[in-house]
Amino acid sequence: MKNSEILTCFQCGTCTGSCPSGKYTSLNVRRIIKDSIKKDISDQLELWMCTTCYNCQERCPRGIKITDAIFSLRAKAVKNGRILPAHRAVCKFLIETGHSVPIDDIHITIREKIGLEQSETVSKYPNALKDVKTLLASTGFDELIK
Amino acid sequence: MKDLSLFLGCVIPNRYPGIEKATRLILDRLGIKWSELKEASCCPAPGIFRSFDKVTWLAIAARNILLAEENNTDILTICNGCFSSLLDANNMLKKDEALRNDVNLHLKKINKEYKGTIEVRHIIEFLHKEIGAKNLNKLIKRPLELRVAVHYGCHLLKPTKDRLLGGSECPVFFDKLVEATGARSIQYEGKTSCCGAGGGVRSAMLETSFKMTEYKLIQIKKAGVDCIVEACPFCHLQYDVGQAELEKAGKHYNIPVVHYSQLLGLAFGFTPEEVGLHLNAVRSLEFESRIAGIQKRGHSL
Numbered sequence: 001m002k003n004s005e006i007l008t009c010f011q012c013g014t015c016t017g018s019c020p021s022g023k024y025t026s027l028n029v030r031r032i033i034k035d036s037i038k039k040d041i042s043d044q045l046e047l048w049m050c051t052t053c054y055n056c057q058e059r060c061p062r063g064i065k066i067t068d069a070i071f072s073l074r075a076k077a078v079k080n081g082r083i084l085p086a087h088r089a090v091c092k093f094l095i096e097t098g099h100s101v102p103i104d105d106i107h108i109t110i111r112e113k114i115g116l117e118q119s120e121t122v123s124k125y126p127n128a129l130k131d132v133k134t135l136l137a138s139t140g141f142d143e144l145i146k
Numbered sequence: 147m148k149d150l151s152l153f154l155g156c157v158i159p160n161r162y163p164g165i166e167k168a169t170r171l172i173l174d175r176l177g178i179k180w181s182e183l184k185e186a187s188c189c190p191a192p193g194i195f196r197s198f199d200k201v202t203w204l205a206i207a208a209r210n211i212l213l214a215e216e217n218n219t220d221i222l223t224i225c226n227g228c229f230s231s232l233l234d235a236n237n238m239l240k241k242d243e244a245l246r247n248d249v250n251l252h253l254k255k256i257n258k259e260y261k262g263t264i265e266v267r268h269i270i271e272f273l274h275k276e277i278g279a280k281n282l283n284k285l286i287k288r289p290l291e292l293r294v295a296v297h298y299g300c301h302l303l304k305p306t307k308d309r310l311l312g313g314s315e316c317p318v319f320f321d322k323l324v325e326a327t328g329a330r331s332i333q334y335e336g337k338t339s340c341c342g343a344g345g346g347v348r349s350a351m352l353e354t355s356f357k358m359t360e361y362k363l364i365q366i367k368k369a370g371v372d373c374i375v376e377a378c379p380f381c382h383l384q385y386d387v388g389q390a391e392l393e394k395a396g397k398h399y400n401i402p403v404v405h406y407s408q409l410l411g412l413a414f415g416f417t418p419e420e421v422g423l424h425l426n427a428v429r430s431l432e433f434e435s436r437i438a439g440i441q442k443r444g445h446s447l
Contacts, residue, residue, distance in 0.1 A: 020340040021347065024357040049354060052193055052345035054304035058314055067305075074197035083198075086350040090194050094206075098187035100194070101156035111163045114422060119159040119166075120182045128185035131256040135209060138252040141202040 003037045006069070008062045015056035015066055025049045029056050033069055042077035048084060083145060091145045098122035098132045147276070148264065150222040151183035151214040153232065156191070157379035158224060162405070164422010165379055169224050169269070169407040171421070175414050176277070176285075180222065186210050189223075189231035192301070193345040196231065204245065205252045207235035208260040212253070220265045222272060224407060226378035227344070229268040230301035236266050237308055268302060270320050270377045270406060271311060279322035286413045288441050289328020294409075295366040295401075296321050296331045297376040297385075300340050314338060323406065324375055327413035334369035336362060341376075343384035352391075359388040363399045372433060373402040375409050390427040402426065402433045412437055 015029040016022055022029060027049040035041050050070050057067040083091075090100050103123055111118070122128045136142050152173070158166050173180050187206060188195075195203040211232060214221045223229040239246045240262040250259055273282060303314040311319060315338065321331035342348065342358030363385070366374060376382055386403040403426060404412075411421035418424065418434040 020342070020358050020361075021354065023361070025354055048346060048350055050345050051300070051340045051342060051347050051355075051358070052197075053300040053340040054314075055300075055340075058304055058306060071197050071200070075199060078198045084346075084350040087194050087198075087346055090191070090346075090349055091198065094188055094190060094195070099156045099160065100188045100191045101160050103160040107160055107163065110425060111159075114163060114167055114425075116163050116167055119154055120184045120186075121154060121159060122185055122187040125185045128187070131185075131209065131258075132187045132206065134256050135205050135252055136202065138255050139199065139202040139205050141199055144199060144202075 005064055006033055006037050009033065009064060010062065012061060014059050014061060018055040018059050019050075020053060020055065021049045021051055029066060029070075032073070033064070033066060036069070036073055040076075040080070041073060042080040042082050047074055047077055048087075078144065088145055091141070095133065095136055095142055098129045148218060148220045149179040149181070150267070151217055151219040152180050153183050153186055153189075153210065153214075153221045153223050153228055155223070155225045155228040155379070156188050157383060162379050162382060162422070162425065164425040165224065165382070165405045165407055168405065168411040168416070168421035171416055172407055172410045172414060181217075181219075183210070183213055183221065185213055189228040191227055192231045192234070193227070193347070194349070197346060201248060201252070203231065204235050204239065204249050207231050208239060208249050208253060209256070209258060211236055211264065211266070212258055212260045215261055215263050218264075220267055222267050222269060224269045224377070224405070225380065226268070226299040226301040227380050229266065233266040233268075234308060236262070236264075268377070270302060270323060271309075273323055274311075274319040279326040282323065282410075283326040286327055288413060288415055288443075290409070290413050290437070290440060292329040292372040293332050293370065294324050294329045295334055295369055295371040295374045296324050296337070297341065297362070297374055297381055298338055299376055299378040299381045300344060302377060303338070320377065320406075324409065327409055329375075329409070332369045332371050335365045341381040341384045342388075343380050348384060355384065356388055356391060359384055360392065360397070363389065363392075363401065366401060367399055371401070372436070373404050375404050375406055377406045379405065386427045393428075400428065400430060402428065402430045412441070415441060417441070
């Protein structure tokens with residue numbers, strides 16, 4: 001998002017007032033967006049308290065794409081090496097298995113018990129998993145989260 | 147209309163397979179032509195992967211979409227997260243030629259190409275638009291006399307400009323589908339508020355995510371309902387496992403969590419076990435026997 005779009009903000013605070021996370025956390029969407037045009041906010045943990053529910057973006061009277069801006073700010077933080085350990089773990093699951101929530105023994109058993117076969121996803125097809133891995137290498141994702 | 151490829155994602159096949167089973171049962175009962183999308187991966191999850199790197203997120207989503215293109219089918223999702231990633235990626239790639247070319251350069255390395263020839267559907271959106279609550283109601287032989295708290299989930303509704311389902315403040319289409327089963331949708335404060343799981347919050351900040359979940363559970367409890375009905379396994383997990391976690395802290399909500407596929411399955415006469423209600427972390431035997439009672443009465447009518 002261009003700074004010129006952010007500069008149309010008249011600081012009404014509808015975004016912050018609509019934020020389900022900000023009710024309980026130090027996330028202040030209005031301030032985060034405002035700060036982002038003046039400085040690098042990659043190290044602000046608040047960036048990761050957003051559930052991306054889009055309330056702020058939907059309700060912004062200026063039509064500023066606030067949630068989209070959060071995505072961009074997060075991407076910048078990631079490029080600067082600010083990755084939370086739990087998120088890194090989820091990324092590794094994707095790289096290793098093609099799923100961000102892979103199957104485990106308990107659920108293999110449950111599937112059998114309720115009469116479901118192994119799902120037809122990438123977990124069953126080694127060549128498909130290889131394709132996913134090739135893509136993640138091609139976009140530089142595996143390097144990004146190393 | 148094209149036939150459908152069922153896109154399972156991660157949480158449904160790998161954590162709540164009961165929802166998968168219920169979905170298979172209801173799609174067959176509705177006479178919908180569908181097959182499981184083979185070789186699909188994670189959508190990939192919007193909260194983390196869209197945040198981390200847009201091109202990676204698009205490339206993995208495009209690969210899933212083109213698998214359906216190769217079959218000449220639309221994609222059917224049963225998860226708001228999968229719907230969000232696949233629909234938004236599909237829209238972006240269809241509209242933006244430069245972005246499409248960029249993504250196709252990566253896809254070329256696996257001898258694939260995204261063409262932009264199919265649509266991404268969500269089970270609720272699909273039933274609402276293609277069948278409609280009134281027609282659905284005609285298929286119900288055993289009306290479920292239940293009081294239900296409907297939870298839409300954020301990404302079924304928003305961003306509204308891309309969802310084409312109307313406004314996000316007071317939506318009614320999901321409530322109508324719930325009421326088509328004979329249940330009553332009960333209003334409650336914060337109905338369209340987030341369950342707390344999205345955006346990578348659940349994985350990295352579990353306590354924070356539960357604060358949002360608990361706000362919802364308090365409001366839902368106040369409304370006096372028999373169950374929560376949602377259409378997203380991640381919301382399902384957040385409410386279900388969330389309640390189990392809150393139990394440990396001595397907070398008892400005990401509200402059964404039901405995916406719409408399961409609710410419709412029950413209305414079609416499949417047993418609570420057949421639709422996988424017994425696989426929830428918070429299991430209510432009282433709720434399950436009540437459903438069985440309703441179904442038995444329906445039989446004798």
